Amino acid sequence: MELDDAYANAAHIPGSDAYPDRWARQAAAFREGVIEQGLAELDVDYGDTPRQRFDLFLPRETPKGLFAFVHGGYWLRFDKSVWSHLAGGMLHNGWAVAMPSYDLAPQVEIARITWQIARFCEVAGQMVAGPIRLAGHSAGGHLVARMAVPGVLPRRLAERLAHVMPISPVADLRPMLKTSMNAQFRLDEAGAAAESPVLQRPVKGLPVTVWVGGDERPAFLDQAQWLADAWGCDHVVDPGKHHFDVIDALADADSKMVQTLLT
Template identity: 65%
Template sequence: MKPAMELDEAYANMQFIENGAEYPQRWAQAAAAFREGMMQSGQVELDLPYGEGARHRFDLYKPEGTPKGLLVFVHGGYWLFFDKSSWSHCAQGALEAGWAVAMPSYDLCPDVSIAEITHQIARMIPVAAEMIDGPIHLAGHSAGGHLVARMSVPGLLPDAVAARIKRVMPISPVSDLRPLLKTSMNEKFKMDEADARAESPVLQQPLSHIDVTVWVGAEERPAFLEQATALAEAWGCECVIDAGRHHFDVIDPLADRDGRILARLLG
C-alpha cells in the first residue's frame, strides 16, 4: 500500500499544472462576467432553494425560446472546495445549443460526509426537473464527476426523474474512493472502508437506459486517468481521452456549443 504522502501527490493537481494556482481566480472571473450578462438578459434565476441549508441552492440558466431539455452540471473540488459561483461560464455552450442549465452548490466536507453530498444532489435534481421539461442530461467534473455517476445508479432518484435522464458524462471523475482512505484528505472525509465502497461508482452499475460517456484529459495525473478508465471498463461505456487537456482545462470546451464534448453530451 502506498504511504499517504505518495497518494496525496498522486491525487494532487495544482502543483503539476503550469500556472495551476491561477485557475481558481480565472474561473471565478469568467463565471462572474458570464453571470452578469445572463442577469442583464433575464436568462438566469439565481439561488433557487432545494433544501434548508445555506448552500442548498442552484442557479438555473435558460436559453432563448423553449429549452430542448435540462443539463445539470455539478462542480468539483474534492468535496472540499468551491460552490456554483465559479462555474457559471460552463453553461454557455449548452445554452447556445438551446438547453437549460442548472448548477448547484452543496455542503462540503468535513461539515457533512460525501454520502450526504450525494443525497443533496439527489434532492436537487428533482427540483430542477420540475421547472424544465424534456430529457435530463448530467455532467460533473472531478468530485462532481463522482456525483453524477452516483446519480446514474438505481435507487437515488425518483423513478420518474431517473427515467428522464438520457445521458451522463463524468468528467475526470473520482470513481473509486477506496484509495482516498490512504490520503490525508480522509481526515476531512472521515470515511471507512464501508463508506468508500458504498460511494464508489466503479463498484456499482448504472441504469440500463442511460448513455454514459466518461471524459478525461490526456495530460491528467495517472491516478485520474486510471479512475476514468476503470469506471468506463466497469460500466462498459466509452472513455474519451481528450488530447492536450489536463485536469483544470478539460472543462473549458463546455463553453463552445460546437465542441466535441458538448456534441457527445447533448447529442
C-alpha cells in the same frame, strides 16, 4: 500519506494558482450577461442549508430540456459561482442549465452530498420539462455518476436521464483512504465502497461517457478507465488537456464535449 501526490492536481499543472480567479471572473461576466437578458434565476433553494442553492440559466426559446453541471473540488471547496460560464455551450444549444452548490466535507459526509445532489436534480427537474443531461467534474464527476445508479434518483426522474458525463471522475473512493484528505472525508472501507460507482452499475440503457484529459495525473487516467471498464460505457481521453482545462470545452457550443453530451 501514501497517495497524496498521486491525487494532487495543482502541484503538477503550470500556473495552477491562476485558474480559480480566472474561472471566477469568467463566471461573473457570464452571469452578468444572462441576468441583463432576464434569463437567469439565481440562488434557487433545494434544501435547508445556505449552500443548498442552484443557479438556473435559460435559453430565449422554450428549453429542449435540462442540463446540470456539478462542480468538483474534492467535496471540500468551491461553489456554483465559479463555473457559470461553463453553461454557455449547452445554453447556446437551447438547453436550460442548472448549477448547484452543496454542503462540503467535513461539515457533511460524502454520502450526504450525494443525497443533496439527488434532491437538487429533483427540484431543478420540476422547473424544466423534458430530458435531463448531467455532467460533473472530478468530485462532481463522482456525484453525477452516482445519479446514474438505480435507486439514487426517483424512478420517474431517472427515466428522464438522456446522457451522463463524468469528467475526470473520482469513481473509486477507496484510494481516498490513503490520502490526508480522508481526515476531512472520514471514510472507512465500507463507506468508500458504498460511494464508489465502479462497484455499482448504471441505469440500463442510459448513455454514459467518461471523459478525461490526456495530460492528467495517472491516478485520474486510471479512475476514468476503471469506471469505463466497470460500466462498459464510452470513454474519451482528450489529448493535451489536464485536470483544470479539460472542462473548458463546456463553454463552447460546437465542442466535441458538448456535441457528445447532446447525443
